[in-house]
Amino acid sequence: MKVIQIMDNFIVEGGVNSFVYDLCYALKEQGCDVSLIGLLRQGYDSNPEVKNLRNAGIRVECIGASSKKGALMHGIGKLRRLIKESSNGEQSICNLHLKLSVLMGVLATQGLNNIKCIETYHSLYSRYWLQTKVLSPFITMYIPCSESAKDEFVKRFHPKLNKVVAISNGVNCKKIREMAVRRNENVITAISVGRFTNQKNLHVTAEAFSKIDSKGFVYKIFGDGILKQQIVESAGGSERVKLCGQVSRQTIIEELTNCDIVVMPSLWEGLSIFMLEAMSLGCPMMISDVPSLRNVFGEKPLNAGEGWRLCTWGYLVETTNVKAYSQAMNHFLKHRDLIEKMRVEVEKYASSYSIEETAKSYMKVYMYCLQREN
CATH class of the missing domain: 3.40.50.2000 (Glycogen Phosphorylase B;)
Structure with a gap:
């Protein structure tokens, strides 16, 4: 053929x-x-x-x-x-x-x-x-x-x-895992990757995580685009939020390998390749409550008044709710024993893609x- x-x-x-x-x-x-x-x-x-x-x-x-x-x-x-x-x-x-x-x-x-x-x-x-x-x-x-x-x-x-x-x-799970390079990190790291556009909704998490009051936490955002200044302003000069620019795919894979949780606050997606790559590396996920993201895990929508939900694989968060993202991340930081359990669960889902x-x-x-x- x-x-x-x-x-x-x-x-x-x-x-x-x-x-x-x-x-x-x-x-x-x-x-x-x-x-x-x-x-x-x-x-x-x-x-x-x-x-x-x-x-x-x-x-x-x-x-x-x-x-x-x-x-x-x-x-x-x-x-x-x-x-x-x-x-x-x-x-x-x-x-x-x-x-x-x-x-x-x-x-x-x-x-x-x-x-x-x-x-x-x-x-x-x-x-x-x-x-x-x-x-x-x-x-x-x-x-x-x-x-x-x-x-x-x-x-x-x-x-x-x-x-x-x-x-x-x-995604080619084997190839991605071969690209992984493990480092010794002494901070809890959350990362987001994407174009700085309305779709990715990154100003919401930049604002939410700028207010995290926890030593040893950093939120890295990789990418660039027309809404960069909006994200900068939402972060409010916080040292917790770092805009890291556009980098190679190899660098992204290395960052995924060494992060503790991946954050995807998108307003919409098709089926994110980045999400599948992160899953193949066993990254716990914090995702917005949109069908294309939660359906990967077979997760039901949030109920009325439910700002965020603890799941076996990570967190489902009300899409544009700054306070909910902050609360979910604070929960994650206070329950670090969940990280390895979430990693195991995420890898189970990754095998389907x-x-x-x-x-x-x-x-x-x-x-x-x-x-x-x-």
């Missing part, structure tokens, strides 16, 4: 990119002829993953656009040629990731009857209704990255239900799509 994965760029950081890389490896292991095409030049020349993918027998190409506008104006023809070369006239799957790749992938495959386009829906995209409606006749199957992402997709876009199937994201099982599910959908009409 020929499978062509198309994504926006080759940046080193985790998230969707690391998922696509791991999916390529897993599909190759399961006998697929795999190609990967990037649209933007970003990361293509510097990311060591490009060489690793090629060494694994995966064809990696890039149309080399310097911007999204440039890709749309000048890159459709080159993308079409690369797709034709990769498919070599055989029945093939083009798996499209994120908005730009979906748009360009559909445009580039018009008239190529041997290609079936599949869209992986990773999250709630803003300003996406028109694109989805216009392109829907050319998408054979939509794959939301979780059941909650599927529910959101169906509610917003009303696709034919036989064209939507949820497949949970997965392996990239190998995810790839098997993708292959079943690919086979089905090659045998059906849109």
Whole structure:
């Protein structure tokens, strides 16, 4: 089976990119002829993953656009040629990731009857209704990255239900654990990772944890973005809260290995790759009360008036409640004997999100799509 994965760029950081890389490896292991095409030049020349993918027998190409506008104006023809070369006239799957790749992938495959386009829906995209409606006749199957992402997709876009199937994201647990480097830490560390955007809601936890009155506690936030100043102001100059900037995926894995709890106050997610990576390392979790996060643990929503809940794997917290996050963290700091118990419990859940099982599910959908009409 020929499978062509198309994504926006080759940046080193985790998230969707690391998922696509791991999916390529897993599909190759399961006998697929795999190609990967990037649209933007970003990361293509510097990311060591490009060489690793090629060494694994995966064809990696890039149309080399310097911007999204440039890709749309000048890159459709080159993308079409690369797709034709990769498919070599055989029945093939083009798996499209994120908005730009979906748009360009559909445009580039018009008239190529041997290609079936599949869209992986990773999250709630803003300003996406028109694109989805216009392109829907050319998408054979939509794959939301979780059941909650599927529910959101169906509610917003009303696709034919036989064209939507949820497949949970997965991670290469073995690879992540091999990247882990253990250090001796003398403080209790909580960490968050993400873009500084409204979605990640990091100003809430920055404010909550700035008020923690406990020696030997630090809250590290990794990332950058347009709301950095809001987070700085919410932290109020507290030494407890440290903004650590953008770092490599290797550094994030090392930080996860040595932290005591991972904090995810997001307003929404698809199925966070970062969350799955943290779980594979046995990190206790403190998550907001949104379906895509709590459903990973099969946890019910908080009850009315329930600001936070102690769970076997960590804490479920009312999403925008600063006081609740502060109370939950204070509880964690006062009951440090729970850390190892939570680690064991989290690792049990992590085993359900392996990239190998995810790839098997993708292959079943690919086979089905090659045998059906849109």
